Amino acid sequence: MFRVSVVQRALENARPACRSPLRDPRVVRLTTDFRRVSRRHARDQEDTATVLGDILRRGHALVGSLYGAWTSGHLRISRWTASRYVAVARLAEDDPAAYRGWRGVGLSRLCMLSRVPATVRHRLVNRRNLGTMRTTQFIALVRRVSGLARRVTMNQRAHGLCTRLRALRRRMQDETLGHITSPGLRRRLEQELRATAVMVLRVRNEIRTAVRRARPA
DSSP: OOOOOHHHHHHHHHSOTTTOGGGOHHHHHHHHHHHHHHHHOOSSHHHHHHHHHHHHHHHHHHHGGGHHHIIIIISOOOHHHHHHHHHHHHHHHHOHHHHHHTTTSOHHHHHHHHTSOHHHHHHHTTOTTTTTSOHHHHHHHHHHHHTOOOOOOHHHHHHHHHHHHHHHHHHHHTOOOOOOOOHHHHHHHHHHHHHHHHHHHHHHHHHHHHHHHHSOO
16 A cells, blocks of 8 residues: 655645545545556456546646545556556557557556657567567567667666665565465475575675776775
């Protein structure tokens, strides 16, 4: 669950009830609609994201600077998730032909395609294998067609790894497995934990070795 900052909460509570955008009946209705659509789980993930993104766009126009407080405190989603929904909704409105052509490729890939220029989207709209490509192949194709292919530096790779490890650590902090009744499952889990620990130690040693080599003699 995402927590609203103390400052945002204080600003919201400091406003008179009749003047707070978050208490506007129109915003309350949008909040209710968002929760209802989220629970409904439409058959197509893209359709759900489009509806939610449209709700978010209308809500943003009403709440203004309290958009972050609305999405995190009332809708219980992160700004990153909200931006993905909005991107898909904007694509469905601005380029419906491309949106229809890419149905089924997955929400993450649809979000990436929505952020490229229209000229690039038209080059990709007839590619029928976008949904079956591996992620690395898909990203490479989009960058090649967009002219965004570039060499990734070690600092960029380290930043990406740091972000993924932080997310994994946060998820594991909330895990409380208790007693595992399946011996086979328990052994597999222990093997995966040991392999992960070995991998982490290997990466740490590589970092330390690279630092020592970089030091002047």
